[in-house]
Amino acid sequence: MARDFHRPAQFAGHEFEAFQGGDDPAVMHRVAHESASALLARVQNDPRPEILDRLVAFTDANGIDALAELWASATPHSLPGALWRIYLMRAVIRATPDDITYLFERGTRISHTIDAVVAGAPAPASPEEILELADRILRGVFDGDFGLALDRGAAFCRLAAAGATSVADDLDVIEESRAQEYTRRALRLSELAADLSACAGLWRDGSLT
Numbered sequence: 001m002a003r004d005f006h007r008p009a010q011f012a013g014h015e016f017e018a019f020q021g022g023d024d025p026a027v028m029h030r031v032a033h034e035s036a037s038a039l040l041a042r043v044q045n046d047p048r049p050e051i052l053d054r055l056v057a058f059t060d061a062n063g064i065d066a067l068a069e070l071w072a073s074a075t076p077h078s079l080p081g082a083l084w085r086i087y088l089m090r091a092v093i094r095a096t097p098d099d100i101t102y103l104f105e106r107g108t109r110i111s112h113t114i115d116a117v118v119a120g121a122p123a124p125a126s127p128e129e130i131l132e133l134a135d136r137i138l139r140g141v142f143d144g145d146f147g148l149a150l151d152r153g154a155a156f157c158r159l160a161a162a163g164a165t166s167v168a169d170d171l172d173v174i175e176e177s178r179a180q181e182y183t184r185r186a187l188r189l190s191e192l193a194a195d196l197s198a199c200a201g202l203w204r205d206g207s208l209t
Contacts, residue, residue, distance in 0.1 A: 025073075032071050033209065036080035043142045056138050064091045079208050082150060082199035085192055086141055089153050090134040097127035100160055103185075104130060107163030118155035147203040154196035161189035 043051060059067060064087065071084035093100050105124055108116045116123060121133050137156070140149035164186035171179035202208035 028073055032074040032080040033078065035070050036074075036078075036083050037209075039083070040079075040142070040146075047143050052139055052142055055142055056135050059087060059091055060094075064088065076195040077198045077202060077208070082196065082203070082208065083141065085196055085199075086138055086150065086153050089157060089192060089196075090138050093130060093134040097131050101125060101127045101130045103160045103163035103167065104156065105163065106166050107159035107161065110166055111159055111162055113158075115155035115159050119152050119159065121156070147200040150196045150200035150203065154193040154200065157189045157193035157196065161186045161193060164189060 039055075043055065067084060067087050071080040071087075074080035074084060076085070104121065108121075108123060119133070120136070122129055125133070133156070137149055137152045140146075140152065164182045168179045168182035168186060171182065199208055
């Protein structure tokens with residue numbers, strides 16, 4: 001079925017409902033970019049707290065697949081690609097808050113960068129505080145400095161990746177399969193951080209579309 005992106009999206013209520021399924025890559029590309037642009041414009045024109053609350057919690061009620069269909073296939077260094085990765089970061093945190101908090105804390109302890117300051121998490125951080133941080137970062141995409149929100153997400157992912165790498169190193173000799181699992185997690189988090197950082201730079205020079 002062809003996607004219908006001509007009627008206005010109802011972002012105040014059922015966000016993204018104007019963008020429906022389809023498989024044509026050209027249509028998917030257009031839908032991804034139009035939906036991302038429309039979403040930001042909608043919030044900028046009407047930044048009511050209840051709208052922001054619904055956008056932050058959208059995947060809690062609708063699942064991450066609802067956004068994956070729209071944005072996951074977009075090029076990484078694009079507006080829909082950036083939005084997808086911020087929502088994905090929050091979903092990863094919410095899926096395993098205890099585990100990701102441990103990785104973040106471990107990465108913070110071994111890091112010699114300012115990433116902990118940029119991410120904005122307390123030290124030490126509880127899982128509840130990391131969940132709150134994920135919400136603040138996502139909310140900042142819509143009602144704060146978009147580039148800074150992406151930088152904060154990137155910093156968080158870099159630290160969690162460093163923590164996962166450290167755990168993998170510890171497990172390498174005694175539990176090789178688990179070590180490989182943490183190595184894969186570190187790689188995915190590092191790639192996520194790199195993409196978010198690149199998008200932040202593109203946003204600042206006006207070329208993130």
